[in-house]
Amino acid sequence: MGKTEMGGGPGDGKVLDIKTADLKSAAPTFSEQSGKLRDALLELTDTLDGLGKPWGADDQGKQFGESYEPARTKIEAKAKILIAGLASIHEAMVDMSDGHIENDKLIASMFSKKGAKGGDPGKAGTGK
Template sequence: MGDHGEILDIKTADIKATAPRFHHESVALAHALTKLKHGLAAAGSPWGDDEQGEKFHKAYGPHVGQIENAAQILADGLASIHKAMVDMADGHIDNEQLIRGMFSRIRVGHDSKGDSK
């Protein structure tokens, strides 16, 4: 048992306190991604049509969608971590109450000398 009568030493308060950080960072990343997409769209092709500009665009252009997709996956992943942590904390509370209830029904017998049977 933990310090405060916990059967499992998982601090649900810590989980619940940390979970919103993942939500906050998910929202921040989604806003940054939107700003990046709008900024790139507004810029057009600032690298120009010269030879260096064309080389840059050949290397950069095909990867724009992949970069945006990867950033979206990260934002979605952070959001899912937030949800999973909240669900885990709630599930842990329910599970701990179930375990506590099961063990509270078990009584250890003692003999006349006070020794456990």
Template structure:
């Protein structure tokens, strides 16, 4: 994020970058969810498609006990991708609000007598 130049800033967050990137996580979460559903329903529908030869039995013996854990882990990844999308959108909104708040703290106001007054020092 940012232009790649060293501006001396410690944190250079561009809300447009966050807002444009956030939906990618949602899209990829949906894609992973679709792939997981296809995998589970296809394998469940086929039974043991890896066969009864030596390699098929070895795969089935290793896969079956781990099948639910694999499916659960992939489901967790789906939820993670979707939550990253939501968090990035919230972070973008919060960053804008925070910048406005900080700017307000350092805004100089003119008093009635014309002297500058730092409103944030109240």
């Protein structure tokens, strides 16, 4: 269990080599890194907010501020997307692992001795 091979491809016929243990052990890394990135973003925004607007109120400072503020907002928004993306990879890997285990169980039941005795193909694994 944990490994799926499918023929028809080049080489040795392996299309998927999914190990559920690998998925489950790697998944938390994405959640951890999402948290670290979130913490870094919070620290950055707190520091920048604490600085105020040190570029001044003269014409050159106003020009800088007009460019800086929208750029900062965009960067912070993009970082939030990355944070959410990393967290969702964690969730997806866990879901994929769980789904793979269920799929392996389903396939195993279809080819079990009970299911191989014949009967209704719609009731695979029941022996009926």
